[in-house]
Amino acid sequence: xxxxxxxxxxxxxxxxxxxxEISEARVSVLKAAIKETFELxxxxxxxxxxxxxxxxxxxxxxxxxxxxxxxxILSKCSNPTTDLIFxxxxxxxxxxxxxxxxGDPLVLEVEDLGVKELRLSAVFxxxxxxxxxMMTMESVLNSDSTxxxxxxxxxxxxxxxxxxVITAQNPNTSIIPTTVTSKPKIISTTQDISSEKSFDVMxxxxxxxxxxxxxxxxxxxxxxxxxxxWIDDREMDxxxxxxxxxxVLKSSLLLIxxxxxxxxxxxxxxxxxxxxxxxKPMVPVRMFDKMAGDDVGALxxxxxxxxxxxITSGLMxxxxxxxxxxxxxxxxxxxxxxxxxxSRLAKVSGSVGGGVxxxxxxxxxxxxxxxxxxxxxxxxxxxxxxxxxxAEYVVGTREWVxxxxxxxxxxxxxxxxxxxxxxxxxxxxxxxLSKFQPDGFKLGSVFFCRHNDEQKNSPEKVVASMAWDLxxxxxxxxxxxxxxxxxxxxxxxxxxxxxLLSRPIEAFQSLIIGGLNIxxxxxxxxxxxxxxxxxxxxxxxxxxxxxxxxLLLKILSQSCEALPEFVKVFVTARPxxxxxxxxxxxxxxxxxxxxxxxWDDIEKFISTRFASIWKLSVDQLQQNQELTECVKxxxxxxxxxFIYARNACELLSNEFQFADPKAMLKEIQNLDFGPDSxxxxxxxxxxxxxxxxxxxxxxxxxxxGVKEPVSLPTLMVVGTLTSVETGRVxxxxxxxxxxxxxxxxxxxxxxxxxxxxxxxxxQNFFVNLAEVNHEHTLTCLDLMNKQLKYNMAxxxxxxxYKHTESNFAIDKDLEYACIFWGNM
Numbered sequence: 079x080x081x082x083x084x085x086x087x088x089x090x091x092x093x094x095x096x097x098x099e100i101s102e103a104r105v106s107v108l109k110a111a112i113k114e115t116f117e118l119x120x121x122x123x124x125x126x127x128x129x130x131x132x133x134x135x136x137x138x139x140x141x142x143x144x145x146x147x148x149x150x151i152l153s154k155c156s157n158p159t160t161d162l163i164f165x166x167x168x169x170x171x172x173x174x175x176x177x178x179x180x181g182d183p184l185v186l187e188v189e190d191l192g193v194k195e196l197r198l199s200a201v202f203x204x205x206x207x208x209x210x211x212m213m214t215m216e217s218v219l220n221s222d223s224t225x226x227x228x229x230x231x232x233x234x235x236x237x238x239x240x241x242x243v244i245t246a247q248n249p250n251t252s253i254i255p256t257t258v259t260s261k262p263k264i265i266s267t268t269q270d271i272s273s274e275k276s277f278d279v280m281x282x283x284x285x286x287x288x289x290x291x292x293x294x295x296x297x298x299x300x301x302x303x304x305x306x307x308w309i310d311d312r313e314m315d316x317x318x319x320x321x322x323x324x325x326v327l328k329s330s331l332l333l334i335x336x337x338x339x340x341x342x343x344x345x346x347x348x349x350x351x352x353x354x355x356x357x358k359p360m361v362p363v364r365m366f367d368k369m370a371g372d373d374v375g376a377l378x379x380x381x382x383x384x385x386x387x388x389i390t391s392g393l394m395x396x397x398x399x400x401x402x403x404x405x406x407x408x409x410x411x412x413x414x415x416x417x418x419x420x421s422r423l424a425k426v427s428g429s430v431g432g433g434v435x436x437x438x439x440x441x442x443x444x445x446x447x448x449x450x451x452x453x454x455x456x457x458x459x460x461x462x463x464x465x466x467x468x469a470e471y472v473v474g475t476r477e478w479v480x481x482x483x484x485x486x487x488x489x490x491x492x493x494x495x496x497x498x499x500x501x502x503x504x505x506x507x508x509x510x511l512s513k514f515q516p517d518g519f520k521l522g523s524v525f526f527c528r529h530n531d532e533q534k535n536s537p538e539k540v541v542a543s544m545a546w547d548l549x550x551x552x553x554x555x556x557x558x559x560x561x562x563x564x565x566x567x568x569x570x571x572x573x574x575x576x577x578l579l580s581r582p583i584e585a586f587q588s589l590i591i592g593g594l595n596i597x598x599x600x601x602x603x604x605x606x607x608x609x610x611x612x613x614x615x616x617x618x619x620x621x622x623x624x625x626x627x628x629l630l631l632k633i634l635s636q637s638c639e640a641l642p643e644f645v646k647v648f649v650t651a652r653p654x655x656x657x658x659x660x661x662x663x664x665x666x667x668x669x670x671x672x673x674x675x676x677w678d679d680i681e682k683f684i685s686t687r688f689a690s691i692w693k694l695s696v697d698q699l700q701q702n703q704e705l706t707e708c709v710k711x712x713x714x715x716x717x718x719x720f721i722y723a724r725n726a727c728e729l730l731s732n733e734f735q736f737a738d739p740k741a742m743l744k745e746i747q748n749l750d751f752g753p754d755s756x757x758x759x760x761x762x763x764x765x766x767x768x769x770x771x772x773x774x775x776x777x778x779x780x781x782x783g784v785k786e787p788v789s790l791p792t793l794m795v796v797g798t799l800t801s802v803e804t805g806r807v808x809x810x811x812x813x814x815x816x817x818x819x820x821x822x823x824x825x826x827x828x829x830x831x832x833x834x835x836x837x838x839x840x841q842n843f844f845v846n847l848a849e850v851n852h853e854h855t856l857t858c859l860d861l862m863n864k865q866l867k868y869n870m871a872x873x874x875x876x877x878x879y880k881h882t883e884s885n886f887a888i889d890k891d892l893e894y895a896c897i898f899w900g901n902m
Contacts, residue, residue: 083158085112087285088126088165091344094285097159103149112166117289126165127151278423280329281309282349284339287365291335293403294363297412298419305419323805326353327790331422333415334362334390338372341383352809354389355817356790359422362390363415364397372399381693394418451556454563455579457546458539462818463526467509470724472686475679476507480516482667487518487611487646492638495661496650498669500828501721501753503679504650507669508617511648515613522612522645523547529621529827531786532901537582537622537629544614545589554600555593562588582629583637591640598642612645619651621827631660671718680723681713687727704739711746721826725756728813754839757814757832761843764810771842777807781815782830783850785898787823788890795861795891796854858899865892 081103086095098111105125112118155161279298283291295309308325326332332353340346353360366372378387396415401408486494498504505526512524523544528534549556566578578585594612601608622630638647651657670676688709689699699705716723726749730742749755765774780797788796794804808815808822816825824830836844870888888896 081152081158083108083152083162083164084160085115085164085166087116088167089345090285093339093342093344095163098164103152108164109166112164116166123166126167128163128165129155130161130163277306277308277325277329278331279305279307279419280325280332281307281335282325282332282340282346282353283335283365284337284343284346286339287335287337290365290398290403293408294333294335294398294412294415297403297408298416301412301416302420323352323809324801325349326356326358327801327805329358331359331361331419333419334360334386335365336362336386336390336395337365338367338370338377338383341377341380341386347385348809350386350389351812352805355808355812356820357817358820360390360393361415361418361422362393362395363411364395364399366399368399451549451560451563452546454567455542455546455549457543458525458533460524460526464509464512466816466818467506468513471506471509471513472679472683475682476503476510478675479507479511483511483519483648484516486667487516489665490643491664492641492645493634493647493649493661493664495634495657495664495666496648496669497653497658497661497666498650499652499671499719500831501719501826502669502671503676503720504669505617506720508615508648508650511613512615518609518611519613519646520551520610522551522614524615525617527616527618527621528787529618529830530782530784530823532623532898533786535621535623537626537633538579538585540616540622540630541582541585541590541633542579545585545593548590548593548612552593552597554597558593558596559589562592583633586633586637587640591637594642594645598644608642608644610644614645614647616647616649618827619649620654620657624656628656631656635660635663673718676718677713680716680718680720681709683720684709684712684716684723684727687731691727691731702739704743708739708743708746711743715746715749715751717751719753721828722753722756725753725760725814725825729756729760732813753828754832757829757839760811760814761839765842773803774807774843775845777804778811778833779845779847779850780854781822781824782833782845783847783854784894785901786894787818787821788894789820790822792890792894793822796857796894798853798857855899858895861892861895862899865889866896 081100082097083100084095085098086092096115098108098115100107100111109123109125112123151162152158281291281295291309295307298305298307308329310325326349332350334340334350350360364374366374366377377383396411396418398408398411401411483494496504496507508524508526512521515521524547525540525543526534527540533539545559549559562578569575570577578588598608616630616634619627619630619634634647634649641647649661651661685696685699688705689696692699692705694702694705699709712723712726715726726746730745749759761774765771776797777799780793780799784793784796790804790808793799794801808817814825814829816823832839833843833845834847
């Protein structure tokens with residue numbers, strides 16, 4: 079009797095399911111049919127099955143032994159095709175064979191044989207077995223039973239794939255099975271990603287196109303043999319996060335092999351989203367099949383399948399549809415891919431910074447040897463911050479602030495402090511003012527303080543960056559600052575006096591007040607009084623280093639009184655005690671969360687986000703009564719707090735895209751009030767087991783503990799994190815993380831406040847920063863002890879170098895350790 083059963087890879091999803099015919103109800107027959115149907119290159123795999131019918135409300139996964147007949151299992155189902163599903167999990171072995179006579183070790187990759195078929199005793203007179211994952215060693219004499227037992231134990235403990243090392247004597251190589259391939263000991267980029275630090279390219283593809291992708295892999299290596307390519311050719315036999323995370327993290331570029339199966343695969347979508355979050359460069363190739371009915375236009379228009387298209391939109395793609403490997407058309411397409419890959423890799427390589435020496439040194443001189451002003455000031459670049467605010471900003475919100483600023487212009491107050499609590503949208507106000515100034519205003523400078531970045535939270539950097547912004551906009555101011563700089567450099571060289579820039583109050587008075595007063599005098603002499611108001615913006619003052627921000631407070635409360643009347647300083651900050659005491663006399667503007675203007679802004683923000691979730695215009699959304707009700711309910715829940723609305727939209731976007739609006743409304747109604755509640759919902763849904771919580775505390779402790787935002791690879795080194803745990807946590811909590819050019823940090827300071835207060839977050843999610851700092855100090859010291867050495871740049875002692883010369887780029891991990899080991 080022929081039975082038809084449903085089979086899928088254990089690590090696959092519903093899109094990978096296939097129907098398999100078996101002529102006899104035996105496991106051996108089923109395994110042979112699976113190998114043929116799925117075109118497997120191995121017969122060595124485990125089988126599992128689960129009932130999906132009405133017999134049980136829960137799935138029961140069992141593992142049949144080789145001598146179990148399937149008849150009993152099939153007889154329990156009225157319809158085996160729909161009531162039963164089988165899973166298979168390949169487990170390739172690797173045997174390292176070391177001959178007593180010496181010579182290079184050989185790696186025997188056994189993929190087509192089970193333990194019994196290997197017959198090691200027929201090949202070797204005696205051997206020792208070491209299972210890496212179990213860390214056990216056993217001596218065996220002409221016996222395969224022990225190896226089979228070790229393998230069985232490894233399987234039961236779910237530690238596969240295991241690496242069995244066989245130390246053998248007197249091999250009888252004439253009877254090594256022909257399916258065992260011997261080759262020199264090499265590092266395979268397709269098998270052992272953990273052994274490699276980095277790759278040039280990762281091939282991201284769906285299993286359905288594996289043959290075409292493997293041909294592309296071969297062709298790429300023929301064109302560029304030195305290209306380091308990572309390709310998961312093990313049919314998902316490892317942890318999905320390990321394969322995805324390590325591949326994406328360790329590769330400079332992703333080659334996205336788009337197909338219908340890729341678009342619909344949850345795992346492929348997770349992979350490309352993770353890569354997009356890390357801002358990894360991508361080269362898309364299309365592998366659609368018109369003969370099978372693939373209509374690319376229809377696929378692009380499908381809301382359910384659109385994500386990979388949206389992520390790769392605007393990128394030049396290479397089309398492999400209908401091409402046969404080895405033909406001229408195929409080779410032409412491969413050459414196009416190689417050109418794209420080489421071009422993108424060159425850009426990645428060219429963007430690498432010069433490391434700690436470049437950062438601390440003086441890089442440029444002008445024609446007469448005078449140090450350029452920018453290199454002296456070393457201003458902070460906020461271009462990425464501004465791009466991210468641009469993406470977050472909803473047009474039409476925060477427009478009411480113009481009237482507040484115009485009214486302030488008519489007053490004698492030099493400083494306007496916008497006083498608001500955590501997450502009330504102060505930074506978006508600062509961003510909007512930096513982009514759209516009311517009539518009569520001109521932007522002079524903008525500085526966004528960051529609690530987790532020492533480059534963005536020191537008074538010295540605020541003053542230096544403000545000085546550079548003004549010098550860039552006003553030549554007269556620049557000339558004044560250059561004169562001050564020249565004099566200060568001379569003083570430092572002759573008397574050993576500290577740099578003016580290390581004294582922010584004095585620097586503000588000399589560079590900024592002095593420069594702007596000269597600007598005013600210049601216009602008076604030209605009989606053209608300066609008739610615009612120069613706006614200086616400092617956002618999130620409360621995120622400035624608490625140990626030194628008293629210097630900024632003194633500048634704002636005292637020094638700013640000496641600014642010319644055409645200069646105004648706009649400041650946003652929480653009402654922390656020291657800030658309140660210093661700035662309350664400036665007649666602050668209190669940002670009231672209950673104001674109608676604020677609630678209207680939040681409604682516009684939520685409507686825009688919901689319209690994006692449902693792929694509608696805002697006008698279309700407002701005509702939908704159910705969605706409008708969702709918007710209004712969330713506006714009420716937010717209580718005027720922007721960070722609540724933002725995080726709630728992210729949460730709902732992940733859970734209810736294209737779902738029923740009624741389900742979304744019910745979810746909103748179940749939310750508690752207050753930003754902490756959203757953080758709690760997100761964390762409690764993602765981290766259920768003690769292992770999950772350990773991983774969360776380990777990863778987030780490192781994210782919160784680093785002294786400046788760093789890349790994921792550096793984060794893993796500093797925090798001694800594994801790629802698997804890092805990938806799991808980062809991918810689960812992407813909605814409350816900020817990843818800019820591969821640099822990771824929390825989305826908002828309120829999250830750090832929440833997680834470092836065990837009364838708010840609870841013991842499960844509490845991050846003890848004192849312990850984290852101690853661990854990071856030890857890691858940094860260990861890193862420096864191992865990597866620092868004499869003459870790391872390999873400079874020639876017989877050559878004279880200019881102080882501007884440096885071709886030496888220190889690793890980012892070591893750079894971080896050298897700078898921050900003592901700041902914990």
